[in-house]
Amino acid sequence: MKRILIANRGEIAVRVIRACRDMGIEAVAVYSDCDRGARHVRLADRAVHVGGNAPGESYLRIDRLVDAARQTGADGVHPGYGFLAENEDFAGACSDAGLTFIGPSPDAIALMGSKTAARQAAMQAGVPVVPGTEEPLGRDVPDATIAGIADRIGYPIMIKAVAGGGGKGMRLVMTAQDLPGAIRAARSEAYAAFGDPAIYLERRINRPRHIEIQLLGDHHGTVLPFVERECSIQRRHQKVIEETPSPVVDRELRMRIASDAAAIARSVAYTNAGTIEFLLDESGHYYFLEMNTRLQVEHPITEMVTGVDLVQWQIRIARGERLTIDADAAISPRGHAIECRIYAEDADAGFLPSPGHIDALRVPSGPGIRDDTGAEAGGDVPIFYDPLISKLVAWGADRPEAIARMRRALREYDVVGIKTSIPFFRWMLEQPDFVGARFHTAYLDDVLRARAGEPFTSADDDRIDVAVMAAAINTGLHPFVGSGGRVLSDPADMARESRWKARARDEALRD
Amino acid sequence: MTVHITAGGRTRAVHISRNGDRFLVSINGRQHEVDVKVINGVWSMLVGAPTGPAKAGPYDTNPTTGPDEAGPHDRSDVGAGFSRPTRSYEVAFSPTPEGGMTVHIDGVPVEVSIRRMRRTGATAATHPSDGGPQRVTAPMPGKIVKLLVKPGDKVQPRQGVIVVEAMKMENELRVRAAGTVSEVRVREGASVEAGAILVILE
Numbered sequence: 211m212k213r214i215l216i217a218n219r220g221e222i223a224v225r226v227i228r229a230c231r232d233m234g235i236e237a238v239a240v241y242s243d244c245d246r247g248a249r250h251v252r253l254a255d256r257a258v259h260v261g262g263n264a265p266g267e268s269y270l271r272i273d274r275l276v277d278a279a280r281q282t283g284a285d286g287v288h289p290g291y292g293f294l295a296e297n298e299d300f301a302g303a304c305s306d307a308g309l310t311f312i313g314p315s316p317d318a319i320a321l322m323g324s325k326t327a328a329r330q331a332a333m334q335a336g337v338p339v340v341p342g343t344e345e346p347l348g349r350d351v352p353d354a355t356i357a358g359i360a361d362r363i364g365y366p367i368m369i370k371a372v373a374g375g376g377g378k379g380m381r382l383v384m385t386a387q388d389l390p391g392a393i394r395a396a397r398s399e400a401y402a403a404f405g406d407p408a409i410y411l412e413r414r415i416n417r418p419r420h421i422e423i424q425l426l427g428d429h430h431g432t433v434l435p436f437v438e439r440e441c442s443i444q445r446r447h448q449k450v451i452e453e454t455p456s457p458v459v460d461r462e463l464r465m466r467i468a469s470d471a472a473a474i475a476r477s478v479a480y481t482n483a484g485t486i487e488f489l490l491d492e493s494g495h496y497y498f499l500e501m502n503t504r505l506q507v508e509h510p511i512t513e514m515v516t517g518v519d520l521v522q523w524q525i526r527i528a529r530g531e532r533l534t535i536d537a538d539a540a541i542s543p544r545g546h547a548i549e550c551r552i553y554a555e556d557a558d559a560g561f562l563p564s565p566g567h568i569d570a571l572r573v574p575s576g577p578g579i580r581d582d583t584g585a586e587a588g589g590d591v592p593i594f595y596d597p598l599i600s601k602l603v604a605w606g607a608d609r610p611e612a613i614a615r616m617r618r619a620l621r622e623y624d625v626v627g628i629k630t631s632i633p634f635f636r637w638m639l640e641q642p643d644f645v646g647a648r649f650h651t652a653y654l655d656d657v658l659r660a661r662a663g664e665p666f667t668s669a670d671d672d673r674i675d676v677a678v679m680a681a682a683i684n685t686g687l688h689p690f691v692g693s694g695g696r697v698l699s700d701p702a703d704m705a706r707e708s709r710w711k712a713r714a715r716d717e718a719l720r721d
Numbered sequence: 722m723t724v725h726i727t728a729g730g731r732t733r734a735v736h737i738s739r740n741g742d743r744f745l746v747s748i749n750g751r752q753h754e755v756d757v758k759v760i761n762g763v764w765s766m767l768v769g770a771p772t773g774p775a776k777a778g779p780y781d782t783n784p785t786t787g788p789d790e791a792g793p794h795d796r797s798d799v800g801a802g803f804s805r806p807t808r809s810y811e812v813a814f815s816p817t818p819e820g821g822m823t824v825h826i827d828g829v830p831v832e833v834s835i836r837r838m839r840r841t842g843a844t845a846a847t848h849p850s851d852g853g854p855q856r857v858t859a860p861m862p863g864k865i866v867k868l869l870v871k872p873g874d875k876v877q878p879r880q881g882v883i884v885v886e887a888m889k890m891e892n893e894l895r896v897r898a899a900g901t902v903s904e905v906r907v908r909e910g911a912s913v914e915a916g917a918i919l920v921i922l923e
Contacts, residue, residue, distance in 0.1 A: 569815045570763055572828065624828035626813040632828070669831045674729040676768060677824035677831035679746045679755060680812045682724040682735040684822075685835050 211235060211286040211310060211529050215258075215279040216250070217300075218290030219269060220584040221601060222505075223250035226288045229521035238282045240275060242268035244592045249584045256282045263594045269293045272300050276307045286310040286528060288521075292596060295504040296323055296375075312528040314427075314482045314503045321478055322501040325372050326410050332498035335477040337470040340489060340497040342412035346372040349397065349407045353390050356411070360389055363413050369393060371400030372408040375500075377447025379403060382414060417650040418489035420444065421456055421496065423471035424512045426523055427481045428533045435468035436512050437543045442649050443638070445561065450631075450654060451638065452508040453548040454515050457609060457647035458490070467496055468541055474498065483509075483524050489651075507551065507601065510582055514547035514605040516540055546612040547605045550620070550635045552583075554597040557634035558665040565593040569627035574619035578605040578612070581619075591628055599630065609647075613639060633667040728824075728833045732897070754803060764812040770805040854903065857882055857894050857920040859913045868909055869893075870920065874902045882920050885913070896922060 213236040216226045223239060227250060230237040239254035244263045251257045258278035261268035268274070270293055279287055287304045289312070294300040298316035305311060313319070322328045326346045329339050341363055347356055360367050360383070369392055371379025379400030381392040397407040424436040440456035441449040455464070471486040485506050487499040509520045518535055527533070555561040571587040583600035585591065591599055604619055606612030620636045638644055643653070669677065723736045736747040744755040751771035758765045813825040821834035867884040870876060881893040882902070900922035907919050 570813045572763070572811070572813075621828060624811070624813060624825055626823075626825055627815045629830075633830075667830055669729065669826065669829050671729070673826040673829055674831055675748055676766065676808075676810050676812070676826050677833055678726045678728050678733055678735055679748060679753065679768065680764065680766060680810075680814070680824050680826070681726050681728070681822060681833045681835060682737055682746065682748075683744055683755065683757060684814060685724060 211525065213238060213255075213282065213284045214286040214288055214312070214525070215240065215275070215282065215284040215309075216254070216288050216290060217269065217275045218288075218293055218295075219245055219248060219250060219595065221582050221598065222290035222292075222507075222584075224253060224584045225582055226290060226521055227253045229519060229525065232519070233522060233525060235286075235525070238279070238284050240269070240278055242594070244590070244594065247589065249586055249589065258282060263592065265293065265594065269595075272297075272303050275300070276303050276309070279304075279309050280307060284309065286312055286525070288312040288524070289504065291504050291507055296502070298323070310528050312482065312524050313505075314480055314484060318478055318480050319503045322480075322484075322503050323373070325370060325374060325500055328501050329410075329498065331478055332474050335470070335473040337474055337498050338496065340412040340415060340499065342367075343410045345410075346408040347410055353393055356393060357386060357389055360386065360411055363411055366414040368412045368414050369396040369409050370412060371396065371404060371406070372410055373404035373406040374400060375404075375502075379409065380447060415489050415491050415497065417652065418442075418491050419456070419458065419649075420449075420487065420499075420651050421459060421467060421490045422485050422487040422506075423468050424506070424509065424520070425471060425475050425480065425484050425486065426520070426527065426533060426535070427475055427479075427484070428527050429481055429530055430532050431476075432533045433472045433475045433480065434533050434535055434537060434540055435472045436516060436518075436540045438464055438467060439508055439511060441508065442651050443644070443654050444651050445654050445658065447651075449508065449551065451548065451550055451635075451644075452511055453546065453609075453612070454511045455543045455546065456490075463494065463496075464541065470496075470498075474501070482527050483520055507598070508549050510580060510601060510603045511547035511549045514580065514603060515543035515545055517544070545605055545607045546609045547603055548609075548612045548616050550602045550616065550639075551598055551631075552600040552602055552623070552625075552635070553631045554591040554599050554628050555631050556629035557631045558663075558667055559629075560663065561631065561634075563593070563597045564629035565591045565597065566628040568625060570624070571626070572622060572624040573600075574602070574622035576615075576618070576622075578615045579603070579619045580605070585625075599625070602635075613645060633665075637666040724835060726833055726835050728831055754805070754807075756803075756807075762813070764814075766810045766812050767803070767807045768810065769803050769807050772805075855896055855898060855900055855922040856918050857896060857922075859885055859915055859917045859919055863892075863913060865907050865909050865911045865913060865919070868905060868907075870902045870905070872902050872905060876900055876902065876922065883907075885919075894919070896920075 214230050215238040216223045217240060227237040236255040239251045239257040240260045241251050241257055242261055242263050260274045260278055261271055287309050289295040296319055298319040301311040301313060301319055302316040330344060332339050343359055366382060366384045369381040379396045381396045383389050383392045396409050401407040419440060419442045421438050421440055423438055425433055427433040437455050438459055439452050439454040441452040443451035467488060474486055483505050485502045488496045489499050490496045513520055554564050556564045567590050568585055568587055573581050580603040581600055585599040602619055604612050604616035606615050617639050620632060623632050643649055723734055725732055725734055733748055738745045746753050746755050753771050754769035756767040811827055815823050817823055823830045824833050863885045866886045870882045876896050878899050879895045881895050883894050885892050903923045904921040907913060
């Protein structure tokens, strides 16, 4: 493989371009209208415009992406995560066009993409699954039938979308009385998100932890499991903080879960990168949840504790290489790693998206810190896509050191111009429950509900005083800040500050 | 030069003057020496410990080891000419859609609004002072066009109390907080100097 087209944008496009660079492979970026100036475009060797801002007009256009690969002479396609990463038609279209799809086979994507088929695969591999329905409950299955199944499973139950992911089409039902409404809501959400209203039922596991196993499978029959990641800090079923290893998984349990995950992957002849997710209950029993047939957002923490470059290995596997990673090294973490997903969201306003222009950006670095981002000062966070702007990863020799470094990095991190979830993470990393690893998948939602919107951003009196002094100097006295050669601004800043001053003056007069 | 700035739910009068290459900033009745250096649009601010009565705060040096044992952010940088220990801050600004600004202090955003300022003649219409009476002052030299209140009147926040003509424009001056007019110091038609006290409220 000489040239790879990356059918994605943002931080993951940047991540894949970097892997290409490391391997001496050329990178082809694609972009929508609003991404013309984006970081991934400039980092790539070539870039192709694939359409309008809406994902359906650009990053989801299989025809245009395949054309772009052909035009630029690319021989491989990396889908990243999201968009078309788990779309078997895209994987198939790439193969049909003679392009190497850097991911699993279309058959594996289709099989494991169906939650019910994946459950059956897990059961056949002898892996425990959460008790529930084995067949999809299509639109034609009457509520009364579903109610009968729910009674057999026992309440509380979870309704999930067969084509699901990302918490869409998911409902918790506490009593039989709430079932019909929840079925309706889940079906409608599933249909809107995935075009498929089919649902299935699972028993609700009380206070579970989310544990997942990263896998790599080559085309020569080797499937290699990695040390688990714990992703229990979730907001509305979306992962917010991930770490590895799990603070509650010992080596014996790790070996069992990893071996079960590998068994599932082998049973479906899985190739390339994938992740098998489990729920771990309070008594230490784990249950297969689902498989993600792609590179995960949180893959960097596994890289940090194993030293394995997962994206490079995706490419190597796709071009037919054999896995040569030491199996014991893959399952034996060196130190501890934590990831915070930094979103362009206003944590103090119920995590509302906060797209816009980034005026200034101070990115942390230093010992143990890795920041995977596609954002930069002067760039924009568009409203059309996932508002993830950065994945901040901290590595430490042990969990306390990783936490300390993450706190340091969060303190250094400053994004000016848009709101981000950084203030939330600064708060979260101080919580005794987090430090003590006392959490489960509903923990964060419970905590946020209890806080009832209390802000995470609370500057102390000292900082407020300094902000007031800075604003006063900036507003009132800027002309002589620039004088005497003492302090200088660039012209753009002067213009902005002048406009601001004019506005302030206008307001003073109006009042 | 005085600027009125609201942050953290409180409005403060900040007086700024220049002292060589530095600024002298008075806030909360205490004066700080401030040094500003702009690096690619971001400010480095060195803020000197305030003059006036000592209070527990970020400038404290460790009392058990004496003033020379400064904390990690305390710098008794006599070499740079500060007479007092300083704290170092990184400061960035971004305007908010509401017309205020967000000031990031070491990455912690603080929402700030600048109500009124004294520059090219404009100044605060009211001087809220901590606990004291509100005073409405002339923003610039001008003529009193109309009195909208008399002693004893009750006023609501942001109610107009007096109209001043200056620079060929009529400006209605408003109070910041509710109160009762205790004194009107001028009459209609009078000429006033900038900063003159026009109306006092309790």
